[in-house]
Amino acid sequence: MKHFKSLVESYDGKLTVADRALISIVLSEPSEAIYLSSGELAAKANVHASTVVRLARKLGFEGYPDMRSSVRRDVDQNPSFSNISQQRRTSIEQGSNLANLIEAEMAAIAAVASSVSQIQIDDGAKFLANANSIYLVGRGGAAPLMAHLDRRLRRASFRVETLLNLQRRDMAERLISLKANDVVIVFGFQAPVSLPAGFEALMDHARVTGAKTISIGDTSILTARPRADLTLSISRPDQSAMQMRSGAMLVCEALAMTLANKDPERAVKGLESLERLRSDMQSSEAE
Template identity: 30%
Template sequence: MLITQLVKARGDRLTATDRRLVAVLQAQPAEAAFWYAAELTEPLGLHQSAATRMAQRLGFDGYPQLRDALRQDYLAGDGPSQRVRGLLERHPDDVLRGFVDDEVAALSALPQHVAQAELDDLAAQIVAAGHVYLFAQGNAAVLADLLARRLRRFGMRSTVLTGADRELAERLSALQPGDLLLACAFRRVPSALAPVLEIAASGGAFTALITDTLLTLSPQPDVILAAPRGGDDYLSLTVPMAIANALVLTIARQAPEQSIGSLDHLGALLERFAR
């Protein structure tokens, strides 16, 4: 994309305000191609001259010249005609486009498979839980890591359960009634999942599972959030990660004082490190 190339080449001259404007141009290329300077700057509370100066810092005579360039770029590369072409004939060489198409399709379908009400339920359980255990094996481990990071930011305590059996058993030995186990597993059932679920359930913990197709397990988790992933051969974590993110957002919504307060606390701690 032209605007990205321009920033790569001349970005060192840009100010913070310029970058805010550029971000808008990147996010809304079609609309921005029509805008006057004021239409670009006013939503950001900036004067229209900011647009002129950003354009000049990017090497153009003025803002209209930048806009012309954006129009050309938009019509040449990303115009609607190109788009339709893209959807019809699959791109044999464009791995990125093909992959993105699959991912978008899978992601768009996610709300049909997971209801907000289910997220609300699980979020409430997590907010109420004493300690959260996150189980994952293999690639799914990055999901558990991500969830652990986000929960930590909210001031919630969690333990990531990864690795071999002995490791798992050790970590689970601290489990108490009122705790919660959230497992992430895809395609195949990890051999450790059944015992972990059993231990958690018999220990009085609430159990939940984020998965793609693993709908029948024994013991059955209390909550299952399941949505198919896109693509056939290469399975990404986009869809389950979206579930995880939406879950985090739902938690933040349910316990705003706790989550926001924790972020403030985090900021204060960070400043003490910066000294």
């Protein structure tokens, strides 16, 4: 039987704003959602109870109890989610401190293994290896991830364009040169509204031009439509309170490392060219 997360990711129909709100709650708080009635879940998302039933049937379940059972299987098979309620209560009681932060980030990193596979990383690296240009698109909290991946790709001599916090008009001007074999990597976290401005038009434009698309984010990225060619969704036990992007940073680094392993000659040449240019610049300054 398919897991709830897998069904959300593979669903090709239309997801409404209410659907996305419900899915975000279930995926970010699975160990709590399994104890909620349809009415209670609807109240948390501020939608009508009938919306919960319609969502369950959209995803192929017989009804809400069937959907809740699927979520329960996900929780039972993923230990990182089993104690989420207790983790949050303990965090509130003890307050924020270094030990709690370390524990939370260790759990987040451990959860990456159950969220993203090496096969997916390999697929993403294949897209990037054949890219003429790579566009990194995001807003807000995605900035550190984009800066890190931008640096790693440039050091391997890839042409990278970083589009951070751009409005629709500026985004269109930067993407007008998008072509087949280019790759667009979109970052999004915590809610569909966190996606870059003009996301739907961006994805449609990439499809028309033949460019490949990769989306990276937490479980809310699964509800983004149109879907990317490859979605790297990183779960974490405390997703609804997420402040850091440790898991996503790990995935970005895995992409860069796998890409270098697939074409070590290019990676070495890129580093050699970088060092040569740095040396030349230092020499010219000394003169």
